[in-house]
Amino acid sequence: MIKRVLMVNGISRQVVCEQDESLANVLRQNLGLTSVKIGCGTGQCGSCSVIVDGKLIRSCSMKMRRVGDGAVILTTEGIGTPGNLHPIQMAWIAHGGAQCGFCTPGFIVSTYALLLANPKPTREDVRDWFQKYSNACRCTGYKQLVDAVMDAASVMRGEKSIDTLAFEIPKDGRIWGTKYPRPTAVAKVTGTLDYGADLGIRMPEDTLKLALVQAEVSHAKILSIDTSEAEKMPGVVKVVTHKDIKGKNRITGLITFPTNKGDGWDRPILCDEKVFQYGDAIAIVCADTEKNAKAAAAKVKVELERLPEYMSAPAAMADDAIEIHPGTPNVYFEQRIAKGGETAPVFDSAAHVIEDDFYVGRQPHMPIEPDVGFAFLDDEGKLCIHSKSIGLHLHLYMIAPGLGVEPDKLVMVQNPAGGTFGYKFSPTMEALVGAACLATGKPVFLNYTWKQQQQYTGKRSPFFMNVRMACDKDGKLLGMETDWTVDHGPYSEFGDLLTLRGAQFIGAGYDIPNIRGIGRTVATNHAWGSAFRGYGSPQSEFASEVLVDMLAEKIGMDPLEFRHKNVYRKGSTTPTGQDPEVYSLPEILDSLRPRYKEAKQRAKANSTAEIKRGVGISLGVYGCGLDGPDTAEVDAQLNPDGSVTILTCWHDHGQGADMGVLGTAHEALRPLGLSPDRIKLVLNDTRHCPNGGPAGGSRSQVVVGRGIKAACELLMGGMRKADNTFRTYQEMVDEKIAVRYNGKWSAPATECNENGQGSPFTSYMYGVFMAEMAVELATGKATVEKMTCVADIGKINNRLVVDGQMYGGLAQAIGLALSEDYEDIEKHATMKGAGFPYIKQIPDDMVVEYVESPRPEGPFGASGVGELPLTCPHAAVINAIHNACGVRIKKLPALPEKILAGLKG
Ligand code: FES
Ligand code: FES
Numbered sequence: 032m033i034k035r036v037l038m039v040n041g042i043s044r045q046v047v048c049e050q051d052e053s054l055a056n057v058l059r060q061n062l063g064l065t066s067v068k069i070g071c072g073t074g075q076c077g078s079c080s081v082i083v084d085g086k087l088i089r090s091c092s093m094k095m096r097r098v099g100d101g102a103v104i105l106t107t108e109g110i111g112t113p114g115n116l117h118p119i120q121m122a123w124i125a126h127g128g129a130q131c132g133f134c135t136p137g138f139i140v141s142t143y144a145l146l147l148a149n150p151k152p153t154r155e156d157v158r159d160w161f162q163k164y165s166n167a168c169r170c171t172g173y174k175q176l177v178d179a180v181m182d183a184a185s186v187m188r189g190e191k192s193i194d195t196l197a198f199e200i201p202k203d204g205r206i207w208g209t210k211y212p213r214p215t216a217v218a219k220v221t222g223t224l225d226y227g228a229d230l231g232i233r234m235p236e237d238t239l240k241l242a243l244v245q246a247e248v249s250h251a252k253i254l255s256i257d258t259s260e261a262e263k264m265p266g267v268v269k270v271v272t273h274k275d276i277k278g279k280n281r282i283t284g285l286i287t288f289p290t291n292k293g294d295g296w297d298r299p300i301l302c303d304e305k306v307f308q309y310g311d312a313i314a315i316v317c318a319d320t321e322k323n324a325k326a327a328a329a330k331v332k333v334e335l336e337r338l339p340e341y342m343s344a345p346a347a348m349a350d351d352a353i354e355i356h357p358g359t360p361n362v363y364f365e366q367r368i369a370k371g372g373e374t375a376p377v378f379d380s381a382a383h384v385i386e387d388d389f390y391v392g393r394q395p396h397m398p399i400e401p402d403v404g405f406a407f408l409d410d411e412g413k414l415c416i417h418s419k420s421i422g423l424h425l426h427l428y429m430i431a432p433g434l435g436v437e438p439d440k441l442v443m444v445q446n447p448a449g450g451t452f453g454y455k456f457s458p459t460m461e462a463l464v465g466a467a468c469l470a471t472g473k474p475v476f477l478n479y480t481w482k483q484q485q486q487y488t489g490k491r492s493p494f495f496m497n498v499r500m501a502c503d504k505d506g507k508l509l510g511m512e513t514d515w516t517v518d519h520g521p522y523s524e525f526g527d528l529l530t531l532r533g534a535q536f537i538g539a540g541y542d543i544p545n546i547r548g549i550g551r552t553v554a555t556n557h558a559w560g561s562a563f564r565g566y567g568s569p570q571s572e573f574a575s576e577v578l579v580d581m582l583a584e585k586i587g588m589d590p591l592e593f594r595h596k597n598v599y600r601k602g603s604t605t606p607t608g609q610d611p612e613v614y615s616l617p618e619i620l621d622s623l624r625p626r627y628k629e630a631k632q633r634a635k636a637n638s639t640a641e642i643k644r645g646v647g648i649s650l651g652v653y654g655c656g657l658d659g660p661d662t663a664e665v666d667a668q669l670n671p672d673g674s675v676t677i678l679t680c681w682h683d684h685g686q687g688a689d690m691g692v693l694g695t696a697h698e699a700l701r702p703l704g705l706s707p708d709r710i711k712l713v714l715n716d717t718r719h720c721p722n723g724g725p726a727g728g729s730r731s732q733v734v735v736g737r738g739i740k741a742a743c744e745l746l747m748g749g750m751r752k753a754d755n756t757f758r759t760y761q762e763m764v765d766e767k768i769a770v771r772y773n774g775k776w777s778a779p780a781t782e783c784n785e786n787g788q789g790s791p792f793t794s795y796m797y798g799v800f801m802a803e804m805a806v807e808l809a810t811g812k813a814t815v816e817k818m819t820c821v822a823d824i825g826k827i828n829n830r831l832v833v834d835g836q837m838y839g840g841l842a843q844a845i846g847l848a849l850s851e852d853y854e855d856i857e858k859h860a861t862m863k864g865a866g867f868p869y870i871k872q873i874p875d876d877m878v879v880e881y882v883e884s885p886r887p888e889g890p891f892g893a894s895g896v897g898e899l900p901l902t903c904p905h906a907a908v909i910n911a912i913h914n915a916c917g918v919r920i921k922k923l924p925a926l927p928e929k930i931l932a933g934l935k936g
Contacts, residue, residue: 033095037102039064040109050096054088055079057095058106065229066107066136066222068449070167070399071481075862077166078399080137080144081106087144087164107136107222110143119143120220121196122183123176124212127831130170130839131685132219133400133449139220141166142180150188154181154875162871167862169399169450170685172838173870174877206707207698207891210831213690214712215447227403227419227446231476234405239268241467241477242324244314244331245487246306249342249556249856250355251335253302253313261316261330266323268471270331271315273303275470278435282458284524285429290785291527291552292363297356298522298559300433300462306335307355307521308556309856310487315467317475344495344518344553355521355554364527364552368513368534368787370608371545374501377510381501385582389498389574390922391905393518394491394846395853395865396563398685400449401484406464407474413440416465419448421455421682422725423717429524430462434469441465445715451684452843454488456562456727457524482860489561490853492529493518494570498537498578506588508597513537513548515571520559526552529560531658532567534787535607536902538575539568539652540616540797541594542603548787558853562727564840565901568653569847576649576906577921580913590910591627591648594799595620598650605652607783609790613884615823616650619799622821622882623648630803630817634915641808644816645915648801651902654792655895656730659782663735664721667696667742668771669750671760674709675700677742681735682715682726686897687832689714694828695736698891699743703750703757721773729895732828733794734778736890742774778888793888796895798822800841800904804911806918811931813912815845817876822899823884826892833896837879840900842868848905850924866924 033050036043039062046061058064058081067090070078074092081090082105083098111117119142122128129135138161145152145160152160157180161173168176185191198212218224225233258270273280280303284295302313314331318324341347347361355361378384404418414436420426423443431438448455460477467475479487499512515533519526533550563569583593598616605611627648634644665679677696681688689712696710713719723735749768750757763770783789803817818841827833843851850866852859859865885892905923913919918933 035095035098035100037104039104040106048095050094052095053091054093054095054098055090058090060232064106064108065225065232068133068136069228070133070401071862073481073861075165075167076399077141077164078134078137080140080164080166082140082144087141105140107139110139111221113217113221113223118186118193118196119183121193122179123220124216125182125196126175126179127835128171128176128179129216129219130687130835131448131450132215132224133226134166134168135219136222138166138176142183146184146187150184152184158870158875162869165869167399167867167869169397170839171835172842172877173873174838174875175835177875204704207694208827208830211694211707211829213687213832214693215689224447226400226449228478230417230446231403231405231478234474234476238474238476239317239471240321240324241464241475242316242321242328243312244316244328244333246302246309246311246313248306248335248337249309249340250338251306252338253304253306254334254336256314257332258314261327264323264327264330266319267316267327269317271317271467271470273299273301276300276434276466278433281433282429282462283432285425287523288364288527290364291523293356293359293523295523298524300466308558312463315463317467317471340556342555342557344516344555347553347555355556361554362551363523363554364530366530366534366550366787367785368546368548368606370606370788374510374512374545374547377545378499378501381509382504383582383586384499384501385578385585386497386499387578387581387921389496389577390493391570391573392493392923393558393853394563394851395485395859396452396454397862397865397867398450398452401481402459402479402488404460404464405474405476406468408468408472413442414465414468415442415444416461417444417446418461419451419455420445420458420461421451421684421727423680423682423715424722425725426458426461427717429458430465433462434465443717445682448683448685452564453562453566453727456725457489459488485853485860485865486856490558491563492560494533496574498574500578500582502582502586506586506593506596508541508543510545511538511543515550517550517552518555518557519552520557521554522559523554525562526560529567531783531787533571534783535654535791536568536571536652538606539572540599540650541597542599543606546606564843565653565898566728568898568902569905572651572903573906576903577909580910591620591624594650607791608788612794612887613823615797615882615884619797619821619823619882622880623799623801626819627801630801634803643806643808643915645804645911646801647804647907647910647914648799649903649906649910651798651800651899651904653729653796653898653902655733655794655796656728656778656780656792657724658791659780660777661724661730661734661780662775662777663723663738664773664775665723665735665738665742666721666771666773667746669746669760669763673760674711675705675746676711676713677739678713678720679735679738680715680720680723681731684726686836687829688726688731690829690832691732692739695739695890696743699740702747729796729898732893732895733889734776736893737776738774740890741776742772745772745774794825794886794894796824796899798899798902800907802904802907802911804908804915806912806916806930808916808934811927811934813849813925813930815874815908817874818904819878820900821880821882823882824896824899825886825889825894826883827881828893834879836896837900838877841877841904842873844901844904845873845908847923848908848925852924
C-alpha cells in the first residue's frame with residue numbers, strides 16, 4: 032500500500048491504495064471522479080484521459096507508483112460543471128459531439144490539453160492530436176468533434192462570443208427539425224451521467240463482484256466442473272454453475288419462424304453439457320472484490336472433450352460435420368425469394384449477364400464501453416436487472432424461463448449505454464447477473480473487460496453470397512438470381528430473421544421484375560450472430576452494389592447513370608414485391624450527379640504515378656421496423672404542475688433516444704404550448720414504462736414515434752374543452768377525467784411469405800453514397816479522402832441527432848470496408864487488433880445532405896435513420912478503389928495486402 036496526497040481539480044486529496052492500482056481506478060473508486068471512464072482498459076481508447084502535471088495521459092495505463100506525491104491532476108469535473116460549462120463543453124453540445132457520451136470526458140480533457148499547448152490549431156492539428164493520444168469515438172465519425180474544438184478555440188481566443196454556442200429556441204417555439212441539444216447532453220459533457228460501471232461503484236457495500244469462468248475452446252463436451260478450490264479462495268461467497276439455475280438454463284430466441292428446424296432453446300445461460308463457442312460462460316464466481324473473484328475464477332477446473340470446431344459456414348456444412356446442437360441440423364433454416372417469372376429464360380435471352388461471389392464478414396460492434404450490468408432483489412422480492420439492454424421487454428421474456436422466474440417477478444432497466452450499435456439487441460449478461468443474484472440473494476455487479484466484450488458478445492453474421500444479374504442492351508435490369516449463406520454462430524436467436532434480410536435487400540433500390548434465390552442459416556462455432564446496425568443490408572447490398580458497378584462497367588455505362596435508369600419509380604416494386612412509399616432515388620441521384628462529375632475530375636487531376644485516385648458510388652435502402660405489424664405503446668400523463676410526462680421504452684444505444692422522444696412529444700403537444708423543459712421523460716424501465724419494443728431496425732422514430740403521437744393526442748383529447756381550450760390538471764381531477772393515457776400504434780404492414788414476398792415495412796430510408804479514394808500503389812493502402820451522402824430519411828426530428836447518426840454510420844462503413852474484423856479470436860480481441868477506425872482513418876471531409884420526402888406513416892413525416900448510413904457506403908469505397916486502381920475487392924475488409932495482391936495480379 033502507498034499513500035499519496037494529490038492535488039485533484041484544485042483540491043488536495045489523500046488516497047491510500049495499492050501501488051499497482053491504476054490511476055483511473057483510484058480516481059473513480061477512491062475519489063468518486065467517475066467522469067474518468069474505463070473503456071478498453073489498455074491504453075487504446077483515451078476515455079480515461081486526464082492531465083497529470085500538465086501532461087495528457089491515459090490513466091488506465093498509469094500505475095499509482097508512478098504518480099508522485101503532490102501530483103496535480105485535472106479531470107473533466109475540474110474543467111466545467113453543469114452550472115458552469117466551459118466553452119469546450121458548450122461547443123461539444125452545440126455540435127452534437129456527445130452521442131453515447133462515453134468517450135466525451137476523455138475528449139474534453141484531451142481538447143483542454145491541446146488548446147493549452149496550441150491555442151490556434153488547424154483542423155489537421157486537432158486530428159493529429161486525437162490520433163496521437165488515441166482518443167477513439169465509435170459514435171460520431173469525428174467531424175463534429177473537430178468542429179467543436181475549432182469553435183471552442185475561437186471562443187477561448189476571444190474571437191467568438193460564447194453565446195454563439197448556446198441553442199436558442201425559435202420564436203414560434205417549435206424544436207422539431209432544429210438543433211435542440213439532447214436532454215442528456217450537459218450530463219455527458221460534464222462527466223456526470225452515470226453509466227453502468229459508475230452505478231456499480233454506488234451500489235450497496237455488500238454487493239458481490241462477479242467474474243466469469245469462460246471457455247477457451249470453441250467446441251467441446253463438458254466432462255466435469257470442479258469449483259472446490261475456487262470456493263476456498265479469499266473473499267469468495269459462491270461459485271455459481273448450471274446446477275444453481277432453477278429454470279431451463281436456456282435463453283430462448285423467442286421469435287423463431289415456424290419453418291426453423293431448431294426450437295430456439297439452444298443458448299445456455301451457463302454451459303452444462305457443451306461449450307458452443309469461445310468465451311461461453313461456464314461458471315460465475317461471486318466475491319467481495321473483483322480482484323478476488325477473478326483470482327478464484329482462475330481456479331475453477333473444467334474438464335473438456337474437444338470436438339471439431341466449425342469456424343465458418345462452409346466448414347459446418349461439410350458432409351462429415353457433426354451437429355453442433357445434437358438433433359438440429361447445422362443448416363437449420365432456409366428462406367426463398369420468388370418474385371415475378373422464372374429467371375432461367377430471362378437469363379438465357381438477356382443481352383448481358385454478370386455473376387460473382389461476395390463475402391462480408393464478422394464486423395465487431397466495438398462500443399468504447401464494455402458490457403456491464405447488475406442485479407438485486409427489491410423489497411417486493413422482484414429480481415431487478417440493470418444492463419445495456421436495448422430490448423427490455425423482449426429480453427425479459429427471453430431470459431425469464433431460463434432463470435426460472437415468473438415474468439411479473441422480473442424488472443428490467445436500461446442504464447445509460449456507452450454505445451451498442453445493435454449487439455444489445457441480444458441479451459448478454461442479463462441472465463448471468465440474474466442467476467448470480469438469485470443464487471446468492473445479494474446484489475451483484477459484473478463488468479466485462481473490453482476483451483470479454485469482444486469475445487463474448489454477438490457479432491455481425493458473415494454472408495457468403497453468389498449473385499447473378501441480367502440486363503437488356505440498354506442497361507435495364509431484367510432479372511436476378513441469388514444464393515446466400517449466413518454464418519450465424521452457435522445461437523439461433525434472430526438468425527432466421529437475418530436470413531430473410533437477404534431476400535429483402537439483395538438488389539434493393541432497383542426495379543428488378545424477376546428474382547429467384549435461396550438463403551440459409553448455418554450454425555457454426557464462431558461468435559454468435561447478433562443485430563448490428565444495418566442488420567443484413569451491409570451484407571446483402573454489398574453484393575448487389577458491387578455487382579451493379581461491374582455490370583455497368585461491362586456494358587460501358589456510367590455507374591451513376593446505370594443506377595439512375597434502374598432505381599425505383601412509380602410502378603416499380605421492391606424485391607419483396609412491395610410498392611415503395613416514396614420514390615426519391617432518382618432525385619437523390621440527380622442531386623449527387625454534379626458533385627459526382629466534379630469528384631471524377633478531381634480524382635483524375637490528382638492521381639500521380641504513385642497514388643491513384645478514384646470515385647465510387649453505391650445505393651442504400653433499409654426498412655424501418657420489425658417485419659409486419661410492429662407495435663409500440665406509450666403513456667402520456669398530465670402532471671399537477673401542468674407539465675407532461677412521457678413514459679415508454681425507446682432504448683438508447685447512444686443515438687439520442689431522449690431527444691427522439693422529446694422532439695416527437697413536443698411536436699405532438701404543440702397545441703398545449705409547453706416549452707421543452709415542461710415535458711418529462713421516464714424511459715426504459717419495465718416497472719414504469721409500457722412496451723415500446725426494442726430499439727432496432729431504425730424503428731423507434733417511426734413506430735414508437737407514432738405511439739407517442741397517439742398518446743399525446745389522447746391526452747389532449749381528454750384535456751380539450753368545448754371551446755377548444757384545455758383543462759388544467761385540477762379541472763381534470765375535479766371532473767374525474769383520466770390524466771394518464773396509453774397510446775398504441777401498429778404498422779399497417781404484412782410479413783413476407785415463404786417466397787420472400789410481402790410488405791414488411793411501412794417506411795424505408797433511401798440514400799446514395801459517394802467515396803473518393805486514394806490508393807498507394809507501392810503498399811496497397813487505401814484512404815478515403817472524402818465521403819458524400821445524399822439521404823432521404825423523411826422529415827427530420829432533430830438535426831444534431833440525425834447528422835450524428837449519419838457521420839457515425841459512415842465512419843463504421845469505412846471501418847467495415849477497410850479494416851474491421853473479428854475472425855481471429857486473439858488478434859482481433861483488442862481495438863487496434865480489430866481495426867477500430869481512429870480519427871485519421873475517417874475523412875474530415877464528409878458531406879451529408881437530405882431530401883426530406885414526408886413519409887405517409889411516419890410521425891410528422893419522419894422515417895428512421897440509424898441503419899441507413901451503414902447499409903452500403905462500404906460498397907462505394909470498394910467501387911472507388913476499383914475506379915482508382917482497377918482492383919475489385921469482393922471479400923471484406925479490403926486490407927492493403929489484398930489490394931496489393933490485386934495490383935500484382
Ligand atoms: S485508454 Fe484507458 S480505458 Fe482506454
Ligand atoms: S460518443 Fe464517442 S463513443 Fe459514443
